[in-house]
Amino acid sequence: MLDYKLLEALVAVIDQGGFERGARHLGLTQSAVSQRIKLLEARLGQPVLVRSPRLAPTLLGQRLLNHAQQVRLLESDLLDQVPALGSGERRLRLAINADSLATWWPEAIGRFSERYRVLFELVVVDQEVALKRMRDGDVAGCICDSPRPVQGARSHALGSMRYRALASPAFMARHFPDGVTPGALRQAPAIVFGPDDRLQHRYLAMHGVEPPFPHHLCPSSEGFVGLALAGLGYGMVPERQAERELHEGRLQEIDPGPHLADGSLVDLAPGYVIDVPLYWHHWRQGGEVLDALTDHLLRIVDAWLMPLPAT
Amino acid sequence: MLDYKLLEALVAVIDQGGFERGARHLGLTQSAVSQRIKLLEARLGQPVLVRSPRLAPTLLGQRLLNHAQQVRLLESDLLDQVPALGSGERRLRLAINADSLATWWPEAIGRFSERYRVLFELVVVDQEVALKRMRDGDVAGCICDSPRPVQGARSHALGSMRYRALASPAFMARHFPDGVTPGALRQAPAIVFGPDDRLQHRYLAMHGVEPPFPHHLCPSSEGFVGLALAGLGYGMVPERQAERELHEGRLQEIDPGPHLADGSLVDLAPGYVIDVPLYWHHWRQGGEVLDALTDHLLRIVDAWLMPLPAT
Numbered sequence: 127m128l129d130y131k132l133l134e135a136l137v138a139v140i141d142q143g144g145f146e147r148g149a150r151h152l153g154l155t156q157s158a159v160s161q162r163i164k165l166l167e168a169r170l171g172q173p174v175l176v177r178s179p180r181l182a183p184t185l186l187g188q189r190l191l192n193h194a195q196q197v198r199l200l201e202s203d204l205l206d207q208v209p210a211l212g213s214g215e216r217r218l219r220l221a222i223n224a225d226s227l228a229t230w231w232p233e234a235i236g237r238f239s240e241r242y243r244v245l246f247e248l249v250v251v252d253q254e255v256a257l258k259r260m261r262d263g264d265v266a267g268c269i270c271d272s273p274r275p276v277q278g279a280r281s282h283a284l285g286s287m288r289y290r291a292l293a294s295p296a297f298m299a300r301h302f303p304d305g306v307t308p309g310a311l312r313q314a315p316a317i318v319f320g321p322d323d324r325l326q327h328r329y330l331a332m333h334g335v336e337p338p339f340p341h342h343l344c345p346s347s348e349g350f351v352g353l354a355l356a357g358l359g360y361g362m363v364p365e366r367q368a369e370r371e372l373h374e375g376r377l378q379e380i381d382p383g384p385h386l387a388d389g390s391l392v393d394l395a396p397g398y399v400i401d402v403p404l405y406w407h408h409w410r411q412g413g414e415v416l417d418a419l420t421d422h423l424l425r426i427v428d429a430w431l432m433p434l435p436a437t
Numbered sequence: 438m439l440d441y442k443l444l445e446a447l448v449a450v451i452d453q454g455g456f457e458r459g460a461r462h463l464g465l466t467q468s469a470v471s472q473r474i475k476l477l478e479a480r481l482g483q484p485v486l487v488r489s490p491r492l493a494p495t496l497l498g499q500r501l502l503n504h505a506q507q508v509r510l511l512e513s514d515l516l517d518q519v520p521a522l523g524s525g526e527r528r529l530r531l532a533i534n535a536d537s538l539a540t541w542w543p544e545a546i547g548r549f550s551e552r553y554r555v556l557f558e559l560v561v562v563d564q565e566v567a568l569k570r571m572r573d574g575d576v577a578g579c580i581c582d583s584p585r586p587v588q589g590a591r592s593h594a595l596g597s598m599r600y601r602a603l604a605s606p607a608f609m610a611r612h613f614p615d616g617v618t619p620g621a622l623r624q625a626p627a628i629v630f631g632p633d634d635r636l637q638h639r640y641l642a643m644h645g646v647e648p649p650f651p652h653h654l655c656p657s658s659e660g661f662v663g664l665a666l667a668g669l670g671y672g673m674v675p676e677r678q679a680e681r682e683l684h685e686g687r688l689q690e691i692d693p694g695p696h697l698a699d700g701s702l703v704d705l706a707p708g709y710v711i712d713v714p715l716y717w718h719h720w721r722q723g724g725e726v727l728d729a730l731t732d733h734l735l736r737i738v739d740a741w742l743m744p745l746p747a748t
Contacts, residue, residue: 321453346657
């Protein structure tokens with residue numbers, strides 16, 4: 127078998143973001159951790175880490191991390207069956223898109239965590255990066271807008287998030303005094319989450335407006351809504367769906383969110399919406415907890431997301 | 438003078454996160470952008486980019502980006518004086534800590550942006566990384582907890598954010614049936630923002646509890662509060678201060694936030710708080726808009742942050 131002491135050093139250095147922190151995490155000296163990684167590299171004849179421009183695993187290192195995480199998940203199943211082996215603490219590392227994390231995800235997994243004692247390590251990345259993280263083995267599951275699973279994984283349709291373009295009434299008065307015309311849309315600053323966020327581009331295309339367009343960049347869901355509330359720009363904000371009354375099985379009204387309800391944000395052009403499909407991807411051999419989480423998500427997600435159109 | 442066409446290609450590739458997007462942003466073909474960067478590297482005799490493990494500037498490339506951003510800021514001042522030169526669009530790239538962005542920052546700069554037409558590019562990084570970004574010239578200003586400016590920059594005390602440990606009533610009943618004792622704190626899962634977030638560690642130290650302790654990782658302010666609301670763990674949540682009635686000059690009561698007010702979150706141990714000082718750092722030669730933003734922040738920040746103790 128592999129020498130897992132060496133692998134553990136690599137995992138700690140990458141997870142903790144440095145040799146000093148990795149060593150502290152393991153309760154070792156920094157030089158002990160360094161030596162373990164050097165020994166690992168000597169045995170493999172290849173580097174597992176690059177130090178610059180920033181600390182990152184090489185392709186080989188990434189494969190080792192992948193393997194180590196799979197082993198940890200399998201170990202957590204074993205610990206569950208043989209509690210005497212350890213503390214039974216289970217960790218799941220998942221990549222979740224920022225808007226899901228800011229809206230339905232916490233409540234959805236809240237119920238799960240009541241039954242399964244699992245600690246979540248959540249990574250927030252753009253959806254296209256999420257699949258890369260799956261492929262690299264950095265996360266055991268992810269939410270993204272593509273149905274195509276990477277090798278060794280499965281995907282399941284969850285539903286879609288509906289986005290509307292929202293802005294403050296003051297912003298509307300300043301930038302759209304004559305209505306939401308293509309000319310006004312070309313001038314009014316949008317808010318864009320990050321370089322991978324194309325929602326505002328798609329919204330403008332629906333109105334016949336091509337890029338470039340003025341925009342702020344704000345990679346935080348709460349900051350994004352905050353900038354809209356403060357009147358700096360308009361942006362595509364996800365609608366929250368009210369939770370179903372699960373006991374009575376009735377679907378409640380769609381909740382427009384507190385800001386639309388109290389008028390602090392208004393819809394630029396009601397009827398113009400963008401529905402983004404979301405899929406849950408997970409490793410096939412991820413162990414029982416991951417399988418149970420998958421079942422849980424599929425059972426409850428209709429309460430928060432809109433059903434995807436049949437294909 | 439430098440050939441700014443070449444620098445512009447480098448800026449676009451890094452800002453947009455790739456050659457294809459950088460080219461689209463500039464309205465050029467990908468091969469034209471590639472050639473410009475090759476020409477830049479040929480003239481300098483050194484690479485300005487590394488392609489793997491991910492696209493990133495070299496140290497030399499970073500210096501060029503730094504310079505290019507300073508030039509852009511100076512240009513925006515010039516454009517302000519000579520509007521005929523261009524569109525007058527001004528961009529400020531700033532690193533803001535997630536909790537500020539999720540709480541007081543949008544409203545604070547909302548008023549500023551009413552007067553100055555500036556587009557913000559916000560970068561969310563941990564506070565210790567923010568200063569590195571300043572040093573690298575990646576951002577023109579940042580908020581961090583250290584008063585020490587990097588070379589070529591100035592810092593100003595803004596005030597402090599007060600954090601309290603909050604959890605849902607259900608979590609309290611499950612994990613602290615006999616009160617918030619050190620023994621119970623050792624077992625109850627915390628929520629930690631990321632590897633650089635030591636607030637939960639400091640809180641536990643106040644109660645005499647040493648790491649390790651079980652914790653979820655959730656690098657999103659809204660997701661963080663969401664996990665607490667869903668009963669997955671407890672975590673240090675920033676208090677929002679009510680905005681001052683600026684017209685009347687009266688300081689309102691401190692706003693405990695909606696979740697404490699409606700009882701969906703409760704304070705683990707009232708009286709145990711952590712105050713985190715925040716400082717505004719900015720380039721000395723950042724141009725008029727940056728200077729005006731600095732003045733604005735210092736004038737209004739007392740409405741959102743608590744005054745720092747006199748030193």
